[in-house]
Amino acid sequence: MKAITWHGKHDVRCDTVDDPAIVNPRDAIIRVTSTAICGSDLHLYDGYIPTMQKGDILGHEFMGEVVEAGPKSSLNTGQRVVVPFTISCGSCYHCSKTQYSACENANPADNQDIGREGYGHPMPGLFGYSHMTGGYAGGQAEYVRVPFSDVGPLVIPDESIPDDKVLFLSDILPTGWMAAENAEIEPGDTVAVWGCGPVGLFAVQSAFLMGAERVIAIDHFPHRLELARKFGAETVNFEESKVYEALMEMTGGIGPDAAIDCVGLEAHGAFADNIIDQIKASTFLGTDRIHAIRQVILATRKGGRVSMPAVYGGFVDKFPLGALMEKGLTLKTGQTHVQRYLQPLYAAIAEDKIDSTFLISHRMALEDGPLGYQKFHDEQDSYTKIVLKPGQAAGATAA
Amino acid sequence: MTDSEMRSRTAGQDDAPVTASKTADPDRKLLAEAVTINRPARELYDFWRDPTNLVSFMDNIVSIEPIDRDRSRWTVKAPAGREVSWESVITKDVPGEEITWQSAEGADVANSGRIEFRDAGRRGTVVRAVIAYDPPGGVIGELVAKLFQREPRIQTRRDLRRFKQLMETGEIATNARNPRILAGEGK
Numbered sequence: 001m002k003a004i005t006w007h008g009k010h011d012v013r014c015d016t017v018d019d020p021a022i023v024n025p026r027d028a029i030i031r032v033t034s035t036a037i038c039g040s041d042l043h044l045y046d047g048y049i050p051t052m053q054k055g056d057i058l059g060h061e062f063m064g065e066v067v068e069a070g071p072k073s074s075l076n077t078g079q080r081v082v083v084p085f086t087i088s089c090g091s092c093y094h095c096s097k098t099q100y101s102a103c104e105n106a107n108p109a110d111n112q113d114i115g116r117e118g119y120g121h122p123m124p125g126l127f128g129y130s131h132m133t134g135g136y137a138g139g140q141a142e143y144v145r146v147p148f149s150d151v152g153p154l155v156i157p158d159e160s161i162p163d164d165k166v167l168f169l170s171d172i173l174p175t176g177w178m179a180a181e182n183a184e185i186e187p188g189d190t191v192a193v194w195g196c197g198p199v200g201l202f203a204v205q206s207a208f209l210m211g212a213e214r215v216i217a218i219d220h221f222p223h224r225l226e227l228a229r230k231f232g233a234e235t236v237n238f239e240e241s242k243v244y245e246a247l248m249e250m251t252g253g254i255g256p257d258a259a260i261d262c263v264g265l266e267a268h269g270a271f272a273d274n275i276i277d278q279i280k281a282s283t284f285l286g287t288d289r290i291h292a293i294r295q296v297i298l299a300t301r302k303g304g305r306v307s308m309p310a311v312y313g314g315f316v317d318k319f320p321l322g323a324l325m326e327k328g329l330t331l332k333t334g335q336t337h338v339q340r341y342l343q344p345l346y347a348a349i350a351e352d353k354i355d356s357t358f359l360i361s362h363r364m365a366l367e368d369g370p371l372g373y374q375k376f377h378d379e380q381d382s383y384t385k386i387v388l389k390p391g392q393a394a395g396a397t398a399a
Numbered sequence: 400m401t402d403s404e405m406r407s408r409t410a411g412q413d414d415a416p417v418t419a420s421k422t423a424d425p426d427r428k429l430l431a432e433a434v435t436i437n438r439p440a441r442e443l444y445d446f447w448r449d450p451t452n453l454v455s456f457m458d459n460i461v462s463i464e465p466i467d468r469d470r471s472r473w474t475v476k477a478p479a480g481r482e483v484s485w486e487s488v489i490t491k492d493v494p495g496e497e498i499t500w501q502s503a504e505g506a507d508v509a510n511s512g513r514i515e516f517r518d519a520g521r522r523g524t525v526v527r528a529v530i531a532y533d534p535p536g537g538v539i540g541e542l543v544a545k546l547f548q549r550e551p552r553i554q555t556r557r558d559l560r561r562f563k564q565l566m567e568t569g570e571i572a573t574n575a576r577n578p579r580i581l582a583g584e585g586k
Contacts, residue, residue: 018576018579018580019577020576020577021576021577021578021579022578023573023575023576023577023578023581024570024571024573025569025570026569026570072569072570089564089567089568089572090568091567091568092437092563092567092568093435093437093522096437104563105563105564105567105568105572106572107572108571108572108573108574109557109558109560109561109564109571109572110557111574112560113553113556113557125572134572134574135574136574137574137576145576145577147572147573148568
């Protein structure tokens with residue numbers, strides 16, 4: 001089969017690789033019909049996430065049709081499913097508490113030591129996201145082996161709902177929703193969202209659904225700010241305005257009640273601390289540029305809540321730990337417990353309460369995946385989201 | 400030497416297990432690893448008590464053949480395609496709670512150990528393995544390296560994780576994309 005594979009920094013290819021097959025009783029094999037390139041895939045593309053190996057198959061947002069099911073899978077051949085990016089066993093203590101991304105069993109035993117050394121505990125199992133998270137083959141491919149297929153995939157029974165509407169249930173939609181949930185939004189709150197990429201835009205929508213009175217969205221790409229405005233957010237362009245000063249004036253000196261960092265370790269911008277962070281990253285003294293989360297902590301109101309869905313990889317310094325404590329902030333973070341949100345968010349999509357298609361700017365053939373990575377990386381204002389369609393003719397990029 | 404005997408040597412109050420001691424100097428290499436498994440203690444004990452079940456989740460074991468109720472012969476992969484075996488004897492058995500074993504006289508790698516199953520309420524069962532062995536050098540050292548892949552503690556931890564995966568999910572997690580790749584990886 002064909003698959004998008006990682007070969008190093010800024011080097012992804014469309015290779016021909018071995019087909020997947022059933023290995024364990026709970027497995028299923030999915031023929032991929034739609035798969036997206038995620039913002040966090042750019043962290044792999046830029047070489048920030050350790051333990052990638054040449055030839056690893058990328059992709060963790062995908063959906064398709066079941067073509068084979070193991071004897072203990074609950075799926076049936078022919079079913080249409082969206083697959084969560086988190087691989088979860090459904091049987092361990094953490095899964096029983098619906099903390100699916102903390103699953104103890106999905107990451108193979110030998111790979112668990114990698115995360116344990118860096119983070120104190122093993123990482124969860126994720127599709128297509130390094131050997132630290134299990135070394136599983138990802139979904140930017142014609143076919144995928146889905147372990148624990150009786151726990152993760154959501155069956156989409158309504159054939160009239162197109163892929164575009166439900167694909168993002170696999171990651172960015174529940175991630176945006178959990179980001180807002182972790183911000184513990186109360187009716188009447190003012191919520192600030194840093195970053196208007198896909199997760200940020202879903203966080204904006206989710207915050208309003210949870211009762212926020214005002215949402216202030218922060219970014220520097222005009223098109224992304226325009227999308228945020230479409231959902232009712234006020235916007236701040238950090239290239240044109242000072243973010244802290246703007247937020248203080250807009251909130252009468254109080255600061256936002258809750259803040260959501262949807263930026264993560266590759267923050268843009270030429271701030272002094274940002275430049276230092278970039279130098280450290282390029283000299284392997286550190287991997288994370290934490291400009292966004294610093295600003296979040298300084299701007300959030302006293303006693304407020306900070307939600308950090310953004311991906312960070314390692315250790316940082318110049319972290320405003322004092323402000324976090326002195327202001328009495330609550331910080332909640334984590335990989336998304338995707339399975340927890342699948343049913344309610346599917347219902348919200350079916351009832352047109354959440355719009356998930358506005359984001360897609362480009363559809364490409366799987367073979368054009370490498371071009372897609374480059375465009376998504378270099379032209380983020382116009383390439384808001386790329387969906388790869390295995391089977392579509394190569395070169396036929398469609399908006 | 401038991402945990403409590405070892406612990407009584409330490410000054411002051413310290414509830415940490417002796418296997419985490421910075422100062423204890425046992426006459427054999429000593430290690431412990433613990434894992435919590437979301438199943439009842441008795442079920443886990445019963446599975447572990449049948450030595451033929453252990454092959455399914457322990458790496459590098461070729462076979463474990465029962466001799467009688469308390470004795471079994473372990474055959475393990477060794478360097479250069481060789482195999483080595485020894486007889487293991489259960490010396491203490493508390494059904495549902497713990498099993499203690501030691502290698503019979505003349506073993507190439509003298510080893511002994513205990514597996515404990517402690518009820519952990521709504522979390523299931525805490526399974527703790529304590530293993531003591533003589534760290535040999537030379538050819539036998541190579542064998543030990545192979546037997547435990549990198550070091551005994553890591554291998555014990557991985558074996559316990561696979562045990563947990565098997566008991567909680569009915570299978571052992573693998574990232575192999577298909578059975579051919581799985582076979583190529585040797586596990």
